[in-house]
Every structure is written in C-alpha cells, then in structure tokens.
Amino acid sequence: MDNPSRLIPVKERPAQERRKRQREITLAVIAIFVIVILTWIELRLLGVNSYLFFALFNVNLILLILVLFLVLRNVIKLILDRRRRVLGSGLRARLVLVFVTLSMVPTFIMFILSMWFVQTSVDYWFQSQVETSMDHALEVGQDFYAAAESGLEAKAQGILDHLRERRITWSAKGAEEAIRAKGREYRLTLVGLVTPTLQERSWQAAPVWDEAWRKTKAEVPWADLARQPAYWATLRAHPDSDLVVGILPVDEAASAFLVVGAEVGQGFLERLELIAKGVGEYKQLRSLKFPLKMTLYMVLGLMTLLIFLGATWFGFRLAREISAPVQALAAGTQRIARGDLSVRLMDDSRDELGLLVQSFNSMAEDLEQSRQGLTEANRRLQEQYQALIAKNHYVQAILDNITSGVVSVDRSGRVTTINRAAEAILGLETGSLVGRAALDMLGPEHRGLVQEVRQLLSSSPGSQWQRRLDLDVGGETVKLLVNAVALMDSEGGDSGIVAVFENISELEKMQRLDAWKEVARRIAHEIKNPLTPIKLSAERLERKFGAVVADPVFGQCTGLIVRQVEHLQEMVREFSSFAKMPEVTLVRGKIEPILQEAVSVFAESHTAIRWIVRFEDAPDVMLDREAMGRVFSNILLNAAEVLAGRDDGRVEAVLYSRKRKARVYIEISDNGPGIKPEEQSRMFEPYYSTKRSGTGLGLTIVKSIVSDHHGHIRVKPNEPAGTTFVIELPAARSEA
Amino acid sequence: MMSTASILIIDDEKDIRAALRGIFEDEGWQVSEAGSGTEGLEMALDGDFDLIFLDIWMPGLDGMGVLVSCARRGWTPRPS
Numbered sequence: 001m002d003n004p005s006r007l008i009p010v011k012e013r014p015a016q017e018r019r020k021r022q023r024e025i026t027l028a029v030i031a032i033f034v035i036v037i038l039t040w041i042e043l044r045l046l047g048v049n050s051y052l053f054f055a056l057f058n059v060n061l062i063l064l065i066l067v068l069f070l071v072l073r074n075v076i077k078l079i080l081d082r083r084r085r086v087l088g089s090g091l092r093a094r095l096v097l098v099f100v101t102l103s104m105v106p107t108f109i110m111f112i113l114s115m116w117f118v119q120t121s122v123d124y125w126f127q128s129q130v131e132t133s134m135d136h137a138l139e140v141g142q143d144f145y146a147a148a149e150s151g152l153e154a155k156a157q158g159i160l161d162h163l164r165e166r167r168i169t170w171s172a173k174g175a176e177e178a179i180r181a182k183g184r185e186y187r188l189t190l191v192g193l194v195t196p197t198l199q200e201r202s203w204q205a206a207p208v209w210d211e212a213w214r215k216t217k218a219e220v221p222w223a224d225l226a227r228q229p230a231y232w233a234t235l236r237a238h239p240d241s242d243l244v245v246g247i248l249p250v251d252e253a254a255s256a257f258l259v260v261g262a263e264v265g266q267g268f269l270e271r272l273e274l275i276a277k278g279v280g281e282y283k284q285l286r287s288l289k290f291p292l293k294m295t296l297y298m299v300l301g302l303m304t305l306l307i308f309l310g311a312t313w314f315g316f317r318l319a320r321e322i323s324a325p326v327q328a329l330a331a332g333t334q335r336i337a338r339g340d341l342s343v344r345l346m347d348d349s350r351d352e353l354g355l356l357v358q359s360f361n362s363m364a365e366d367l368e369q370s371r372q373g374l375t376e377a378n379r380r381l382q383e384q385y386q387a388l389i390a391k392n393h394y395v396q397a398i399l400d401n402i403t404s405g406v407v408s409v410d411r412s413g414r415v416t417t418i419n420r421a422a423e424a425i426l427g428l429e430t431g432s433l434v435g436r437a438a439l440d441m442l443g444p445e446h447r448g449l450v451q452e453v454r455q456l457l458s459s460s461p462g463s464q465w466q467r468r469l470d471l472d473v474g475g476e477t478v479k480l481l482v483n484a485v486a487l488m489d490s491e492g493g494d495s496g497i498v499a500v501f502e503n504i505s506e507l508e509k510m511q512r513l514d515a516w517k518e519v520a521r522r523i524a525h526e527i528k529n530p531l532t533p534i535k536l537s538a539e540r541l542e543r544k545f546g547a548v549v550a551d552p553v554f555g556q557c558t559g560l561i562v563r564q565v566e567h568l569q570e571m572v573r574e575f576s577s578f579a580k581m582p583e584v585t586l587v588r589g590k591i592e593p594i595l596q597e598a599v600s601v602f603a604e605s606h607t608a609i610r611w612i613v614r615f616e617d618a619p620d621v622m623l624d625r626e627a628m629g630r631v632f633s634n635i636l637l638n639a640a641e642v643l644a645g646r647d648d649g650r651v652e653a654v655l656y657s658r659k660r661k662a663r664v665y666i667e668i669s670d671n672g673p674g675i676k677p678e679e680q681s682r683m684f685e686p687y688y689s690t691k692r693s694g695t696g697l698g699l700t701i702v703k704s705i706v707s708d709h710h711g712h713i714r715v716k717p718n719e720p721a722g723t724t725f726v727i728e729l730p731a732a733r734s735e736a
Numbered sequence: 737m738m739s740t741a742s743i744l745i746i747d748d749e750k751d752i753r754a755a756l757r758g759i760f761e762d763e764g765w766q767v768s769e770a771g772s773g774t775e776g777l778e779m780a781l782d783g784d785f786d787l788i789f790l791d792i793w794m795p796g797l798d799g800m801g802v803l804v805s806c807a808r809r810g811w812t813p814r815p816s
Contacts, residue, residue, distance in 0.1 A: 537758070543762070
C-alpha cells in the first residue's frame, strides 16, 4: 500500500525547480530585449549623446521592476501564509525581516554617502575657477599664437626695411643675399619672395617647408592680397614642429610678396586646438549640470533599491530554504500527532537539518512498528477476550437455565456468582447480592455455617458438604437442600465455595400430600364399608324394638350410633374425594366469572354477611374452571364459618395483577377472629383444622389445586382483624 | 299384594348382606344373597326377583358391569 501523500518533500521537486529556472531564464531574455528596445527608443527620441548612461539606467530600471515583482509576490505569499497559519510562515517572516533589516542599514548608509559624494564632486567639477583657468589657458594659447604671427610680421617688416635702407633692388643679386642674411639673423627657416605671378624668388627654405609651403601656397588668398595689400599669417601643424607663415605684400603687392616662416615648437597648435575643444565641451557640459546630477541621483537610488530589493528577495529564498525542512518536520509531526504514523519526509541533504529529518523518519518508523505490534497484541487480546466472553455467556446461560440455585462465594465470603434460580428461590432482586457478604443474607442461626463448611472442606479436600436448611424468605419458610464444594484454583489454593441448592419445600409438601392421599384412600376403603352395616343394624334395632323397649336409653343410643356413623360417612366421603381428586386441566380463561359465581352462591345462602367483590384489570390465566371454583368455595366457606352467628361479618374478594401483568392475585379477606402466627404455616396441611367439625382437608385441597395451577397460596392477617388468603397465579402467555 | 316378595342382595361385604337380610326378613320378605357380581348376575338371570340390591363398588365384576350385562339380555327399565 503506497500512499502518495505519505512522503512530504522537504524541497521542491526537481521538475518543479527546472520549470522555475526556465521561467527565470525566459524572464531575463525578455528583460534584455526590453532594455535594447527602450535604449533605442530613448536614443531616437532624446538623442542625448551619453548612450551608456541610458543603457545602464534602463538595465537598472528593468531589474528593479523584476525584483520588485518577485519581492511583492513573495511578500503577498508570506502574508497569505501567515493568515492561513501555514506551518513555518512565522519563521520565514522573521528570517526575511532580519535579512531586510541587515541589507537596509548598510545600503542606506552607502546611499547617503554616495549622494553626498555626487553632490560635492559635481559641484566641484563645475567650480568657476576651473572655468576661468580653462579660459585663461585658451587665451594664453591664442595670445601666443597672435604673438607668433605678429612677431613674424615685425621680422618681415624688418627685412623689408633693411632692403629699403640699402636701396637694394629686388632684382639685384645683393637682394637675395640680404634676405638670406636677414633670415639667418631673424632665425627664419623660410624666407623668400613670391612674384605677383606667384614665382618663388630668392627662396631660402628648411627641408620641413617643402611639403608645408606647397599646401600653404594653395591656401593663400593671393587675389585678395593683391587687391588689398595687408599682412596675412597662418599656422601650420607639422609632425616635427608647428610652423608659422607670414606673407607681407611689397610695394602694395605690385612688386612681390615677402614670405617668412618660423618654427614655433612641437605640437603647440594641436594642444591649443585641444584646449579650445575642451573649453567648448566644458561649456556645453555646464548647461547639463542639473540633469546630470539628477540622473546620477536616480541611478544611485535605483541601485540602492535594487540592492535592497535583491537582498530582500534573496532573504525570501534563503528563508524558504532554511524553513522548508522545519516546515516539513512540523507538518510531519502534526500528522503523527493525528495518528498518521506512515508519514515520512523526503530529503537527501547531509546537513544538520537533513540529520534531523532522518531522525524524524526513523522515529516515525519506530513508532509505526511499535503501533503495529500494539495493534496486533490488542487484536489478539480482543480475540481472547471475545472467546472468554462467549465462554462466560455460555456458563451464565447454563447457570441461568438450571432450576437449582447456584451461589459462589470467594475466600472472604463475598458472593461472586449467583444464578437466576438462586435469586428466585431466595426471593432476591436480580444482581442485588453480588459483592455482598454471603452471611448478610442468612439469619443469625446460620452465621456459623460458612465457617463450618470452610472448615470441613479444608480439612478434607474434595469432599462435599450437604445439609437441609430451613430459611425464612419473606415470611415464608423455604426448605433447602444445600450441596457445597470448595473451589480450588489451578495451584490448589482456596478460591471460595460454590453452593448448589434446591427448594425442596414444594417437593416435601407434595410428598406429604401424596402420603395423605394414600391414607385417605385407605381410610375411605377400610372405614366406609363397616359403617353401612353398623348404621343399618342400629336403625334395625330402633325400628324393631323402639316401640317395645320402654327405656329411652335404647332410643338415645341407637340414634347416637346412627348420627355418629353418618358423621363418619361424611368424613369418609371427604377423604375419598381428596384421595380421588382429579388432575386439573388448564384452559385459558378469566378469573372474574368464577369468583363472581362463587361469591354469589354464598351471598344467597349467607345473607347475614356482607359480600364484596372487586375486580381490577387482570389478564387471563390458565385454569381449570371447576377446580378453581372449588378453591374459591372452600376459602369462602372457611370465611362464612368463622363469621357464623355475627351480624357485622364482611368478606371481600379482590382480583388484581402485578409485575407488569405477569402475575394475577386473588385476595379473599374476612373480618373474623383471625389466625395465630404459628397456625399460618400449618394451615394447608391435611387434617389441620381449628374447627370442631370438618376434616381439615378443605385448605389442603385448595393448596393442591393452586399448586396444580403453578400458583401459590398464603395466608396473612387482615387489617384490622381477620384473615386474608392470597392466591397468586401466573398470567397466561400472550397468544402468539 | 304379595305376602312374600323375593329380594336378591348382591354385595361383597358379608356384614352389609347380613344387616340388609335382617331388615328385609323383619318385613317378612324372601331374601337371597350373592357375594360377587358374577354370582349375582347368574342368580339374577336364573331366578325371578322382585327387587335386587346391587352394590356398585365390588372387586371383579362390579355393579355397573352387572347392569350392563342385564341390559344386554333385554332388561328394560321398569315403567313406573
């Protein structure tokens, strides 16, 4: 059974991670593409020459947006997790907070320092001293240039003056010599004349001028100079030395142009140009001072935010990485706490948290194994328990269904088991005796019994104790035959006594009744027969000699004989009817009409007595109508006889049911003289009679019939005076 | 009316038979005795009796048995 949710991954699965990486790469490619497009658009629209700056700015902006997105996403996720109380979110939140704080402090310090630095350096760059010194440098350069040019003019003028003083004609041979000498004097590297037809004459030139002069000659505005004769000068850059050329028209440019040239030092011109260009650029830059500052601030701000957000995002990642095993551990622990011991954590890292995860897994496995063991043991116990219960039920069923009473007591004399029959025989409520001391239910005369039994059984193990006991149960004497044996546990130790007893009172009564029936039958047989001839003979004597014998004694005696014989015959008839009492045949029926009829008969014949009949709602019983009629007649006759001669006699017959209509009771009470307590138990025995006449068989017959109806009859004193007979009969079972 | 009626007493008890015989003879009637049902039935069928005293409870053939046998032989209740 492989439960898919059994394994909790500590980290995201490789497939997930790969997908995430791919997504990040795609995002980066898109970001670069966007940067290129943005840079191009800015260049086209703004046309500012610092492209690099804008590119950097764009990169930063894009990265910032990207990181902002990531951080925001993580923050929202974390807040949601916190809300839902996801495991580990607290730890993650704290880690992220620490990261953010740690990154924020240095970044902001750096940001402020950079701001200050930018502020001061930009201000420093654009200080006015720089500007004026640059201007001065340029002016110096230009002055030097002007000086070189004007110096050359003076020299050219000097040569011209010299020639005029000497009145040397231009064409004369001495002219050339004079120019050359003057040139040497003035350290001119180029000196010569150019005719109006642009022919060089008296030409003295250093080799550097070969190329330079040709180029200069082409540039010189000869026509302008011829029209408006004036000094003209130019500077010429040359790899070896910068050159200055001056052209002075002679005689209003009518005769010739004097050309002079000198070297002014290496790279001078070039440097001057550079200075001029630098000054120009500086001027241009100064107009951009404010935007530059602002952009620098913006870049700085962007960088700071980037670092800050990047740190935050990294904090999120790190926090997730650190809290993932903790989170998995917490989830696993929770599941174990809920009872799911099959949970395992998936982690192959070898660090301390990995060790923790491994320990967790081995713990969960141990727990699972021990629980399996427990479950197995529990199941086995349950089986054994069930078997034991079944066995117990079986034993209990046996105990409850035998008619003998069974009571067991432990060593301390407390009742451990008592079956239903025992409770019924002893007239106890169900379950009221278990745990009580057995002695409590015995009368004081039987207190020593348990001890006696114990002694006997311990002195001769394996023997059986048997005794007949008379117990008083609810005012009725119950005769019991008790058998007791000692209980031995498997080690042979004493674990109490088990007593089995039977109620032999009924049995005993039946036996006595049977004996009496036999007696009655014999009496009827042996006495009845001689009585008839005795009576007949006495009557014959009376008849034959009554008139003859004058002595009245004769008549009195024969009359006495006849009457006594008749009485004897009556007795015999009663005996005979008792002996030949038929078996009752039980049929389902109602008590009410039988009782009513019996009472009615007596009400007619004994008018001096008040006869009352009351019926409560009572179920049917199984009865023999004739026999039950005889029962009521006998009891009513009894009452009528004890009330004879009284005018306040009262007999009440009541029918009712109890015990949820399981039992039907008939109570017949009189207000006669009542019976003495010692008479109560003997009343139903044959030949017991308190009356002078009568055989004493009436109540015996009643008892016999009630027993045949599976009922009981008892007698109790009536309040305030008299006797009450209570007949208890079982109700008929409800028809199926 | 006849001066002497003839009577048969069927009873297993000798004392009862004797007491009855005495009483009937006092009246001047002719009395015959039978000690058992079988003997009594035989005599009743053979003789001509005006009245038969029949004990019902007897060992052997009892009174009822005797009556049943008589009825089988065509005896009918005497019209009163």
